[in-house]
Amino acid sequence: METIQYNLPQTRIPQAWYNIAADLPKPMAPPLHPGTLQPIGPDDLAPLFPMALILQEISQEREIEIPGPVRQVYAQWRPAPLFRARRLEQALDTPARIYYKYEGVSPAGSHKPNTAVPQAYYNKMAGTKRLSTETGAGQWGSSLAMACAFFGLECKVFMVRVSYDQKPYRRAMMETFGASVTASPSIETESGRAILSQHPDSNGSLGIAISEAVEVAAKDPDTKYALGSVLNHVLLHQTVIGLETIEQMALADDEPDVILGCTGGGSNFAGLVMPYLGRNLKGLSHARVIAVEPSACPSLTKGRFTYDFGDTGHLTPLVKMHTLGSTFMPPGIHAGGLRYHGMAPLVSHVMDLGLIEATSVQQLDAFAAGIQFARAEGIIPAPESNHAIAGAIREALVAKQEGKQKTILFGLSGHGHFDMQSYIAYQAGQLENYDYPEEEVAMALAGLPSLG
Amino acid sequence: METIQYNLPQTRIPQAWYNIAADLPKPMAPPLHPGTLQPIGPDDLAPLFPMALILQEISQEREIEIPGPVRQVYAQWRPAPLFRARRLEQALDTPARIYYKYEGVSPAGSHKPNTAVPQAYYNKMAGTKRLSTETGAGQWGSSLAMACAFFGLECKVFMVRVSYDQKPYRRAMMETFGASVTASPSIETESGRAILSQHPDSNGSLGIAISEAVEVAAKDPDTKYALGSVLNHVLLHQTVIGLETIEQMALADDEPDVILGCTGGGSNFAGLVMPYLGRNLKGLSHARVIAVEPSACPSLTKGRFTYDFGDTGHLTPLVKMHTLGSTFMPPGIHAGGLRYHGMAPLVSHVMDLGLIEATSVQQLDAFAAGIQFARAEGIIPAPESNHAIAGAIREALVAKQEGKQKTILFGLSGHGHFDMQSYIAYQAGQLENYDYPEEEVAMALAGLPSLG
Numbered sequence: 001m002e003t004i005q006y007n008l009p010q011t012r013i014p015q016a017w018y019n020i021a022a023d024l025p026k027p028m029a030p031p032l033h034p035g036t037l038q039p040i041g042p043d044d045l046a047p048l049f050p051m052a053l054i055l056q057e058i059s060q061e062r063e064i065e066i067p068g069p070v071r072q073v074y075a076q077w078r079p080a081p082l083f084r085a086r087r088l089e090q091a092l093d094t095p096a097r098i099y100y101k102y103e104g105v106s107p108a109g110s111h112k113p114n115t116a117v118p119q120a121y122y123n124k125m126a127g128t129k130r131l132s133t134e135t136g137a138g139q140w141g142s143s144l145a146m147a148c149a150f151f152g153l154e155c156k157v158f159m160v161r162v163s164y165d166q167k168p169y170r171r172a173m174m175e176t177f178g179a180s181v182t183a184s185p186s187i188e189t190e191s192g193r194a195i196l197s198q199h200p201d202s203n204g205s206l207g208i209a210i211s212e213a214v215e216v217a218a219k220d221p222d223t224k225y226a227l228g229s230v231l232n233h234v235l236l237h238q239t240v241i242g243l244e245t246i247e248q249m250a251l252a253d254d255e256p257d258v259i260l261g262c263t264g265g266g267s268n269f270a271g272l273v274m275p276y277l278g279r280n281l282k283g284l285s286h287a288r289v290i291a292v293e294p295s296a297c298p299s300l301t302k303g304r305f306t307y308d309f310g311d312t313g314h315l316t317p318l319v320k321m322h323t324l325g326s327t328f329m330p331p332g333i334h335a336g337g338l339r340y341h342g343m344a345p346l347v348s349h350v351m352d353l354g355l356i357e358a359t360s361v362q363q364l365d366a367f368a369a370g371i372q373f374a375r376a377e378g379i380i381p382a383p384e385s386n387h388a389i390a391g392a393i394r395e396a397l398v399a400k401q402e403g404k405q406k407t408i409l410f411g412l413s414g415h416g417h418f419d420m421q422s423y424i425a426y427q428a429g430q431l432e433n434y435d436y437p438e439e440e441v442a443m444a445l446a447g448l449p450s451l452g
Numbered sequence: 453m454e455t456i457q458y459n460l461p462q463t464r465i466p467q468a469w470y471n472i473a474a475d476l477p478k479p480m481a482p483p484l485h486p487g488t489l490q491p492i493g494p495d496d497l498a499p500l501f502p503m504a505l506i507l508q509e510i511s512q513e514r515e516i517e518i519p520g521p522v523r524q525v526y527a528q529w530r531p532a533p534l535f536r537a538r539r540l541e542q543a544l545d546t547p548a549r550i551y552y553k554y555e556g557v558s559p560a561g562s563h564k565p566n567t568a569v570p571q572a573y574y575n576k577m578a579g580t581k582r583l584s585t586e587t588g589a590g591q592w593g594s595s596l597a598m599a600c601a602f603f604g605l606e607c608k609v610f611m612v613r614v615s616y617d618q619k620p621y622r623r624a625m626m627e628t629f630g631a632s633v634t635a636s637p638s639i640e641t642e643s644g645r646a647i648l649s650q651h652p653d654s655n656g657s658l659g660i661a662i663s664e665a666v667e668v669a670a671k672d673p674d675t676k677y678a679l680g681s682v683l684n685h686v687l688l689h690q691t692v693i694g695l696e697t698i699e700q701m702a703l704a705d706d707e708p709d710v711i712l713g714c715t716g717g718g719s720n721f722a723g724l725v726m727p728y729l730g731r732n733l734k735g736l737s738h739a740r741v742i743a744v745e746p747s748a749c750p751s752l753t754k755g756r757f758t759y760d761f762g763d764t765g766h767l768t769p770l771v772k773m774h775t776l777g778s779t780f781m782p783p784g785i786h787a788g789g790l791r792y793h794g795m796a797p798l799v800s801h802v803m804d805l806g807l808i809e810a811t812s813v814q815q816l817d818a819f820a821a822g823i824q825f826a827r828a829e830g831i832i833p834a835p836e837s838n839h840a841i842a843g844a845i846r847e848a849l850v851a852k853q854e855g856k857q858k859t860i861l862f863g864l865s866g867h868g869h870f871d872m873q874s875y876i877a878y879q880a881g882q883l884e885n886y887d888y889p890e891e892e893v894a895m896a897l898a899g900l901p902s903l904g
């Protein structure tokens with residue numbers, strides 16, 4: 001029997017997260033205070049986050065120990081499986097070997113619990129009573145709702161209005177875990193009311209929902225804020241993905257020539273690739289690393305690497321990242337988790353250092369790849385993950401054309417069980433491609449402060 | 453770190469299914485031809501099934517080898533994990549140890565692929581071009597659609613009208629796998645037209661959909677029929693569940709005192725418990741085995757053990773089983789997979805032999821148990837599986853009351869990602885309990901032939 005699943009025992013759940021900051025040839029640019037435009041310190045973030053997470057955000061330590069209670073929760077689905085996609089290889093008739101690390105095995109269905117669990121844990125330890133957050137596609141909101149249920153925290157989720165209306169089942173999942181879910185923009189916050197007064201029918205956006213969730217946390221001492229991507233500590237928590245994968249590829253007696261992940265905020269991609277980039281930097285491996293983003297929202301391939309706000313309401317610090325402009329509203333593609341104007345500063349930084357590449361995929365190509373994958377491998381992927389699959393298939397077909405052996409590894413960040421409406425729309429021919437709107441992006445970028 | 457997941461390597465996927473027929477103290481009553489009312493032979497079934505499956509249906513061999521290509525597909529998610537529900541134990545404050553075998557890790561999200569894959573395989577080997585089947589909740593239809601995609605077969609699914617309308621996402625899943633899905637009753641078959649002429653607005657039922665799928669297969673030599681539960685060979689394929697669990701419980705150094713599963717057609721229950729019943733019969737174990745069924749459709753606890761048809765249209769053979777009458781239409785509970793008038797003849801037989809017990813659970817208690825489970829364990833269960841959870845919680849609370857250690861094992865047959873509408877309805881207070889309608893059942897039973 002051919003091996004198709006490479007599993008590690010529970011004892012091989014990583015003991016520590018990997019912090020690539022310790023190995024980077026050049027440090028990241030610091031975040032700036034939104035008022036003073038000066039670098040911020042830990043105390044500036046204290047209203048929003050517990051100190052343990054703030055210290056992780058700025059840590060230069062290579063390894064940061066994973067607390068026992070977090071590993072205990074991880075043990076329910078970690079180590080996550082690494083699959084060899086043998087049936088997909090056959091369907092493509094490619095000489096390439098294709099592997100995927102599957103994070104959809106988590107109870108919430110994606111990689112998001114990898115950081116939701118430690119965030120809930122550290123908050124619980126710090127005495128936080130309630131967490132507020134935003135969610136777009138719903139993967140993050142349901143993961144945090146689950147983690148809060150495990151640790152006995154209340155959970156308040158601002159869900160982007162268009163998702164709130166289109167994805168009642170995601171909302172039901174969060175409510176089943178006991179969370180309170182509000183459509184954003186809402187009348188509960190100043191940020192929300194400001195948007196609604198100008199755009200009463202606003203569909204919302206991740207940027208707006210972030211503003212609302214941050215505002216709630218900033219105003220209530222019992223409430224902290226939790227973010228599902230972008231920040232260093234979030235990406236740090238996701239490195240369990242890559243750390244496990246390195247061991248699993250060794251079990252497979254193979255080494256990836258190319259590694260791909262989809263990028264929205266950047267956390268699932270970073271989780272898989274940062275441990276590999278660390279090896280690349282040490283000369284232990286030479287894998288090409290490719291971020292795959294939607295053509296409709298191409299921050300890495302078309303954005304500017306500059307300081308920008310993380311949210312639309314400009315309540316967050318400014319961070320240096322590839323951005324399409326914080327006031328830019330991405331087209332309504334169905335990969336809601338990739339509709340973000342910016343990019344994790346750490347991912348942008350390694351892009352700027354030339355350690356990774358980026359490419360983009362059109363919506364229709366992403367769904368076509370996802371359906372081909374589903375018929376071969378049985379898993380219906382999240383629309384976000386379809387971008388990584390499309391990138392991997394592209395590489396596999398190049399290998400076929402060149403008649404070359406090649407080992408392709410990609411991250412399958414989650415399943416699409418709560419995204420079936422997008423599959424219905426695609427199969428009914430109702431979806432279209434979007435090029436990114438150059439003029440709108442130019443306008444959004446023109447409004448940014450000039451900070452390099 | 454406490455172990456909560458007991459995993460076996462891919463090499464420990466069972467080599468053979470376990471056929472309890474070889475160990476039963478008394479043989480099962482034979483199925484009867486619907487026309488002659490005489491016992492049927494293999495040839496009578498040949499229009500519907502490939503001979504390999506017919507021979508499994510009547511086999512008395514204890515072990516039936518699992519073909520290599522089937523094990524190869526199983527390897528994507530098998531051995532399925534056995535979990536210790538430590539957080540649920542804490543939430544219940546019970547001295548009982550609770551384990552659950554989780555089949556929701558299959559790509560289709562339930563135990564159904566365990567038999568869909570071998571059924572597709574044997575049909576492919578026999579030259580079948582197309583499989584026809586029925587589906588209620590959709591777990592079976594999506595599993596067969598996936599298996600057909602893997603083996604290059606066409607797949608035609610008759611989906612109970614009420615599910616077809618209420619569960620567009622289940623349908624989308626089947627269509628993503630390439631299946632053709634028709635609402636039942638349909639105008640495509642005589643059985644369907646007969647129902648529609650009398651009840652143009654019929655919601656359909658599993659019994660009707662079976663009639664339609666059987667009719668299509670009987671009339672087309674390139675099409676065979678596939679059933680997702682009830683039949684011996686289906687239950688046989690599911691025994692991988694229990695065979696793995698026995699090994700995993702040994703890893704946990706524990707032995708179940710009580711084993712529970714939900715029962716609709718009986719296949720997920722049988723898959724878990726038949727290998728344990730085999731051990732009980734040999735005196736190797738002494739576990740109580742309990743079938744948990746919905747109070748609204750209580751075939752084992754309230755039905756009659758007699759010969760009845762498997763379908764509403766009376767096209768199938770008659771089998772001896774616990775039945776509420778093949779013309780009985782179960783109330784509209786949300787656990788669609790448990791809305792079946794009959795029971796697997798093998799499950800009925802071991803019930804009649806006193807090898808198992810049965811109990812029933814009301815709809816509201818099942819959902820309350822499912823939500824308590826979700827908040828503790830993170831997994832949102834299928835409404836069907838909630839019945840097993842409710843039964844297990846009941847046992848755990850008895851243990852608490854009695855202050856006794858006890859080891860409880862239950863089957864978690866699938867996740868509820870495609871059943872969130874039922875969770876919304878429950879949490880909105882829109883669901884109700886149903887006692888089984890005694891008069892309707894009495895009428896349905898009165899219409900049966902008297903065959904013992």
